[in-house]
Amino acid sequence: MEVLDYNIPPFKTMGWVSDKAKETWNNRFEKINGAIIFTTLKALVKGDWDSQYLIVEGWSYFKILELAAPMEITVKATFLGNENVKGPVYYEVLLTNKHTDPDTLKSSCCIACTTAIREKNRKEHVWQAVLNTKAYQQEGQILSLSSGSDTSVFWQRLLVTIGTQHRCSLQCKRYASLQEALFDKLQVFGYEQEALWLSEMYSWPVEWCASHGICELRTPIIKLAYDTDPTAIPHTIRVEGDNYPTEGAPGKRFPYRKRKFLRITDSKSFKAGLQHGS
Amino acid sequence: MGVELRPLGVKCNIACQYCYQHPQRDVEESTKPYDMDKMKEAILQEGGDFTLFGGEALLVPIEDLEELWSWGLEQFGSNSVQTNGSLITDAHIAMFKKYKVNVGLSIDGPGDLNDVRWAGNLERTRKLTQQSEDAIAQLAKEGLKPSIIITLHRGNVGTAEKRKRMGAWIKELDQIGVRAARLHLMEVESESIRAIYHLTEKENTETLLYFHQLESELKQLRFDIFSEIESLLKADDHGLSCVWKACDPYTTSAVRGVEGNGQRSNCGRTNKEGIDFVKSGLPSYARYISLYHTPQEHGGCNGCRFFAMCKGHCPGTSLEGDWRNRTEHCNVWKTLFELTEERMIAEGEVPLSTHGILPFVEQKLIEGWSQGINPSIQSLIAQAAQQQKVS
Ligand SMILES: C[S@@+](CC[C@H](N)C(=O)[O-])C[C@H]1O[C@@H](n2cnc3c(N)ncnc32)[C@H](O)[C@@H]1O
Ligand code: SF4
Numbered sequence: 128m129e130v131l132d133y134n135i136p137p138f139k140t141m142g143w144v145s146d147k148a149k150e151t152w153n154n155r156f157e158k159i160n161g162a163i164i165f166t167t168l169k170a171l172v173k174g175d176w177d178s179q180y181l182i183v184e185g186w187s188y189f190k191i192l193e194l195a196a197p198m199e200i201t202v203k204a205t206f207l208g209n210e211n212v213k214g215p216v217y218y219e220v221l222l223t224n225k226h227t228d229p230d231t232l233k234s235s236c237c238i239a240c241t242t243a244i245r246e247k248n249r250k251e252h253v254w255q256a257v258l259n260t261k262a263y264q265q266e267g268q269i270l271s272l273s274s275g276s277d278t279s280v281f282w283q284r285l286l287v288t289i290g291t292q293h294r295c296s297l298q299c300k301r302y303a304s305l306q307e308a309l310f311d312k313l314q315v316f317g318y319e320q321e322a323l324w325l326s327e328m329y330s331w332p333v334e335w336c337a338s339h340g341i342c343e344l345r346t347p348i349i350k351l352a353y354d355t356d357p358t359a360i361p362h363t364i365r366v367e368g369d370n371y372p373t374e375g376a377p378g379k380r381f382p383y384r385k386r387k388f389l390r391i392t393d394s395k396s397f398k399a400g401l402q403h404g405s
Numbered sequence: 406m407g408v409e410l411r412p413l414g415v416k417c418n419i420a421c422q423y424c425y426q427h428p429q430r431d432v433e434e435s436t437k438p439y440d441m442d443k444m445k446e447a448i449l450q451e452g453g454d455f456t457l458f459g460g461e462a463l464l465v466p467i468e469d470l471e472e473l474w475s476w477g478l479e480q481f482g483s484n485s486v487q488t489n490g491s492l493i494t495d496a497h498i499a500m501f502k503k504y505k506v507n508v509g510l511s512i513d514g515p516g517d518l519n520d521v522r523w524a525g526n527l528e529r530t531r532k533l534t535q536q537s538e539d540a541i542a543q544l545a546k547e548g549l550k551p552s553i554i555i556t557l558h559r560g561n562v563g564t565a566e567k568r569k570r571m572g573a574w575i576k577e578l579d580q581i582g583v584r585a586a587r588l589h590l591m592e593v594e595s596e597s598i599r600a601i602y603h604l605t606e607k608e609n610t611e612t613l614l615y616f617h618q619l620e621s622e623l624k625q626l627r628f629d630i631f632s633e634i635e636s637l638l639k640a641d642d643h644g645l646s647c648v649w650k651a652c653d654p655y656t657t658s659a660v661r662g663v664e665g666n667g668q669r670s671n672c673g674r675t676n677k678e679g680i681d682f683v684k685s686g687l688p689s690y691a692r693y694i695s696l697y698h699t700p701q702e703h704g705g706c707n708g709c710r711f712f713a714m715c716k717g718h719c720p721g722t723s724l725e726g727d728w729r730n731r732t733e734h735c736n737v738w739k740t741l742f743e744l745t746e747e748r749m750i751a752e753g754e755v756p757l758s759t760h761g762i763l764p765f766v767e768q769k770l771i772e773g774w775s776q777g778i779n780p781s782i783q784s785l786i787a788q789a790a791q792q793q794k795v796s
Contacts, residue, residue: 133698136775140655140689142682146668149683213776339695339705339729350682352655354691359703361727377432379679389431391420392595400422400523400530404560405601 128254128358135340135354137214139284144376148348151374155324160287162321164191166312167222167289172198175312177227182207182288185216199225207292208250214354217283219292235301241293250355251342252293253280253335254362259296269363274330277302278366281333281344284353286325331375332368332382336361345382347375408448408455409487412439412469412665414681415673417460419489419524419533423558423602425592425721426460428679439665441469445476447667455663456485456509463492470497474504483507489522490537490551493544501549508544511554512537514561515574521560521602545581552585553578558602562612572619579626586628588616590734592674592722609737614744634738634745637714638756640766642782647672648719651770651779653688654728674721675728690774692720696731697771704730710758711742713766713782757782765789 143149164187170176183191188204195202200222207217219241223229244252257263257270264271276297279288289309294302306329313322334345340357343350347368365381377384391397414433415426424430448455457465457473463486465473477484483505490510501508512534513519519534520527544551555561555571562568575586590609593599604612617631633645642649647659654675661684662670669684676682696717699705704724706712717723718732732738746756757763766785773780 131699131703133695135691135695138689138691138777140653140685140687140691142655142671142685144680144682146683338727339699339703341691341695341729343729345678352689352691357695357698359700361725361729376680379428379432379677383432383678383680386432390433391427391430393431394420396525397420397422397523399526400420400521401597401601403523403527404422404521 128356128362129360130249131340131357131359133340133357135357136212137208137354139215139351139353141285141349141351143349144347145374148372148374148376152348152372155321156286159321159325159328160187162313162316162318163287163289163309163325164194166309166316166318168194168198168200169316170312171200171222171224174224174226176224176308178221178223178229178232179289180291181220181222182283182290182292183218183220184284184287185218187287188216188218188220191220191222195222201225201227201229203229215284237291237294237299237301240295241291244293251337252295253297253364254337256280256294256297257364260298262298268361269365272297272364272366274332274367274369276366277306278329278331278333279306281335281346281366282328284344284351285349286328327370327372330368330370331372333366334363334382336363338362347372347382347384407453408451408661408663409458409672410444410448410455410473410663411458411460411670412444412462412465412473413460414664415460416464417489418464418492419461419522419530421489421522423521423556423591423594423598425594425676426673427594429673429676429681430679432679433681437666440667441472443667444473444663444665447663447669449480451661451663451669454481454483454485456487458487458662461492462486462488463497467496467500471500471504474500474506478504485509487511487554489533490540491524491533493536493540498543498547498549501544502547508549508551509554510537510541510544510551511556512541513556513558514567514571518561518567518570518574521556521558541578541583542581545578545583548582550582550584552587553583554587554589556589556591557604557609557612558591559604559608560602562615563604563608568612568615572615575616575619575626576623579623582625584625584627586626588613588628588630590722590737592719593726593733594677606734606736609734610740613737613741630741631745634714634741635749637782638742638745638749638758639754640757640760640782640786642714649714649716651690651693651716651774652720653690653692654720655682655685656688657684658688672721674719677726687777688779689777690779692729693717694771694774695729697767701731706731706735709739710763711739713763713770714757715739715742762786762789 167179203221204218310322331347336343337355338361342355343352415429474484485507487509524530524533657672660672670681696706700707706717720728722732724730724733746758749756769785
């Protein structure tokens, strides 16, 4: 991945596929975010977990600070990006319960990977993470992953996600069991519905495509563009999905559900026009 | 441009082969009914004056057109419509007069030169083309002065003979009172369309220069492309088309679409997925910061002295259909900029592209875009003049 020598200032812009998708899922996003935060805090208080990482957007960080103090949970935050530049704000927060010292935590491969990527001043590491997974297909600059891969990393700009900012592979056993533990705990703490929505979302097809420092992320209900590392040519990752939401739009390209018959350009009369023109 | 009202979405009575709205037509459910109150409310919220658009605007039943235009006249003092012209009747013309409707009409030439604006079969295509031609004549006769949009492709200017016939037709339009024509370079939506209809860079450039030459032989008809390029080189970017104004494909600020159900939409030119995405909130100018830095061999504009004026042009025409690249018509625009620049220098003027102030303008554009602001060149020049006065 050839990275060019410039930096796109932080930005995020989103396009919902319809008002209906927005009405339905915006609200669910908020509930999922709340559920992940509360579940993590409760699991820490209960001692199920001693420490946990979350990636959160600015407003969630302040909510966590407010909630964590009375629970005797320590919050250690890393600002993701450059504090002197205006734009959307994200944090990686490390939460530890009262029995745990955040400074003496054991490292792991994802913590080491995250530190190394930050030291290189890179914004994302997903391309390399896919190359590090065992089962992917490559066609030029398009990498395809089967469903069952860890897609949570793609949702970091939209949802609260569990785990460090970067990971070395998208089919990592540690991450798979972390996600499993999250889903179990969401259910235990009364967030069955949120768990269902989240697991549904993680099973949708997703496309990540970075070019010239701009990433375009497409999901069946929303697409967004945000700043990433500037590459000379597009690098695309496609994760096949098992599910497609009812609010998801049909569209002409991946990851949207394609129509078998394109109403205009596959029609006989349109083709007669092409014939006449050629 | 203000609000584009699309009561019937992209529904159309014909299917021009190149239409940039086909991705949407290909996958969308068929048209939903529209709601007059919701449309009017959305127009007012968007801050008004609207162009009735489509698909084909005149598929809207005449009673509803009357309701919209009488309301439009009352609210805004005039109306506009963009149409292919094939459905215009005497009743429409009477309404255009009564409700002060400015008419924009798209046609790519007379007779067979307009075949690409295909209506299902050849007989119907020619019949509807004739109806559009008759409509132009009638509008001109009634003093309604339609402005014409002509899209350039092999079907109308692909040979010297076709170009000559186009020239003769444009002279006729000039004679009967048409004053304004906009030339569109064709935006390509599929490789089959590219193979059959798209002109090469050289053909596009030669055609534009042919029309530029023709302009000097016309009484009153003007093509806006040439005057816009000259204005840009004179650092006057006030009132120019959206393609020169750093359009963000997620918000397309020049096109505030209102659909039949009141939903806000973007300009269809950047819609490659066939999905009418809901408009985003605040614009981002990341495309332009990125183009400024990205080398030209990778699809960017780095080092181009026309960048502050052209800005990589319309994202809908980007290389590989990817809005993060510059326009695929880059070399055509560059040639027009170069020729106009050359002429201005010969006439003793200093175009912005060679002016000492250019680095300041570029730097301020990048600073503005980084903060979510899209400054005009004019305002930056005024700022520089002010700074000079102070120092
Ligand atoms: C999409 S049409 C809708 C309004 C109306 N039906 C008409 O034809 O004027 C708007 C304008 O876009 C032009 N247009 C459509 N597809 C185009 C393309 N691929 N490249 C350039 N211009 C295009 C049309 O010729 C027309 O002037
Ligand atoms: S008439 Fe207009 S909307 Fe209809 S197909 Fe042609 S360009 Fe597209």
